[in-house]
Amino acid sequence: MAQQLGQKTFSSPEEASNTLFTALQSNNEQELLDIFGPDNKQIVRSGDETEDSQSRASFVEKYKEMHRLAKEPDGTTTLIIGARNWPTPIPLVNKNNSWYFDTEAGAKEILFRRIGRNEISAIRVCQELTAAEKEYRSSQHDEYASKIFSDEGQHNGLYWKVADGEPQSPIGPLVASAVAEGYAKGQGGPPTPYRGYYFHILTKKGKNAPGGAKSYIVHGKMTEGFAFLAYPAEYRSSGVMTFIVNEDGAVLQKDLGKKTDVLAKTMKKYNPDSSWRKADGQQEETAGEPQSKWQVGTITAVQCRQAADADPSISSCEVSLKVGDTVYVAFYKSPFGRDTVLFATGRDLEVLIGENTIMYNDLLGDSFQVPILSHTIVTAQAGQ
Numbered sequence: 001m002a003q004q005l006g007q008k009t010f011s012s013p014e015e016a017s018n019t020l021f022t023a024l025q026s027n028n029e030q031e032l033l034d035i036f037g038p039d040n041k042q043i044v045r046s047g048d049e050t051e052d053s054q055s056r057a058s059f060v061e062k063y064k065e066m067h068r069l070a071k072e073p074d075g076t077t078t079l080i081i082g083a084r085n086w087p088t089p090i091p092l093v094n095k096n097n098s099w100y101f102d103t104e105a106g107a108k109e110i111l112f113r114r115i116g117r118n119e120i121s122a123i124r125v126c127q128e129l130t131a132a133e134k135e136y137r138s139s140q141h142d143e144y145a146s147k148i149f150s151d152e153g154q155h156n157g158l159y160w161k162v163a164d165g166e167p168q169s170p171i172g173p174l175v176a177s178a179v180a181e182g183y184a185k186g187q188g189g190p191p192t193p194y195r196g197y198y199f200h201i202l203t204k205k206g207k208n209a210p211g212g213a214k215s216y217i218v219h220g221k222m223t224e225g226f227a228f229l230a231y232p233a234e235y236r237s238s239g240v241m242t243f244i245v246n247e248d249g250a251v252l253q254k255d256l257g258k259k260t261d262v263l264a265k266t267m268k269k270y271n272p273d274s275s276w277r278k279a280d281g282q283q284e285e286t287a288g289e290p291q292s293k294w295q296v297g298t299i300t301a302v303q304c305r306q307a308a309d310a311d312p313s314i315s316s317c318e319v320s321l322k323v324g325d326t327v328y329v330a331f332y333k334s335p336f337g338r339d340t341v342l343f344a345t346g347r348d349l350e351v352l353i354g355e356n357t358i359m360y361n362d363l364l365g366d367s368f369q370v371p372i373l374s375h376t377i378v379t380a381q382a383g384q
Contacts, residue, residue: 003100004039004040004103005038006034007034007036007038007100007101007103008034008035008100009100010099010100011098011099012099013069013079015099016035016099017067017069017079019031020032020035020079020101021063024059027056029044029045036090037101037103040103042107042237043111045234046118046238047196047232047234047237047238048118048195048196051195055114062081062082066083066085067079067080068080069092075094076093076102077092078091090102090105090107091106111237114196114238115236115237115238118197119240119280121195121197122195122197122241123243123279125197126243126244126251127249129158129171129228130246132145132170133145133158133170133247134247136158139167139170140167142223144222144223144225144247145158146201146203146217147201150169155169158170158171159172196232196233196234196238197231197232197238198230198232198264199228199229200228200230201228201229202216202226202244202270203217203268204268204270205271206270206271207271208273209271213269225246226246226247227244227245228244229242229244229264229270230243231243231256231261235258235260240255241253242254243279244272246270250278251278252272252276252278252279253276253277253278253279253280254275295323295351295352296323297328298349299319299321299322299349300320300321300322300327300345301318301319301345302320321349
């Protein structure tokens with residue numbers, strides 16, 4: 001509950017929440033840093049300006065729908081917004097008759113939500129780009145596209161401006177969506193992240209790839225395969241995992257660490273060794289149909305206790321999630337203390353049930369990836 005030096009205080013929770021709303025509505029980053037503390041730039045800025053603006057606009061919209069303050073048993077106050085009573089993750093604390101946002105208590109939760117949302121998006125984009133390459137080659141081309149954007153008047157990339165009577169480009173819907181969300185697309189300018197991630201085509205594969213090292217480009221045409229790389233714009237702020245995918249369609253992931261930006265920018269080959277593993281939450285496909293699909297589940301029970309760790313903010317939790325007539329019980333360690341903010345009994349979540357993981361996608365508008373260490377699945381009788 002430590003207050004940061006230079007962090008703004010308020011006379012009441014009402015004043016604090018109104019000031020936060022005004023700062024988010026005006027997209028005022030300096031005011032947000034004053035509110036949350038100058039050391040919390042990571043939660044104010046993700047590295048993706050468009051994503052930040054969208055997140056703030058979503059908060060403002062929910063705040064206008066409904067907002068109220070709830071006193072918690074520990075003496076803190078939670079700002080609850082939206083028609084579906086979304087509890088904001090950073091509590092308000094009273095110290096010497098002054099109120100401030102206890103950013104430390106909620107910062108990790110905010111980062112995990114943002115990172116999870118962006119990583120889920122990056123996996124989906126990798127899968128869509130893979131499908132786009134296959135569509136490109138199967139439709140009047142004898143090669144894969146070696147660039148994202150076509151040259152003016154050409155169809156030599158995955159995207160082109162469609163003139164009357166011309167076929168749609170393979171990634172028309174994806175690019176259209178990105179442009180609609182405010183992302184500058186095109187050539188000549190600096191690269192712009194899409195939902196916190198940069199995407200690049202890899203034109204070679206290394207010795208660790210199936211079939212060994214070779215170039216995908218032969219005689220100027222990319223006929224021998226393709227691969228994509230996706231890496232976070234800001235490590236541990238917009239994302240953690242770096243992703244790669246080739247023509248087989250299996251997305252692999254690896255945490256490249258603090259030097260992610262440098263390592264990713266120098267990566268020119270699809271060359272996964274044993275340190276790369278299958279990405280969490282991706283949909284496997286057999287005969288064109290996904291084996292696992294996103295479903296709606298309801299949280300039926302939550303039990304958390306402090307784990308036997310040195311860090312007192314770590315909790316060991318058990319969440320029961322009912323999907324249809326099946327109850328999934330997930331055991332995990334939570335790296336943040338306010339578990340009930342994420343997992344409240346009765347909340348509906350969009351989930352992807354994998355072989356070893358459960359991916360959560362919050363229907364309130366915040367997707368995130370829960371760091372599940374292990375889980376068991378319990379089948380219940382209908383009606384239980």
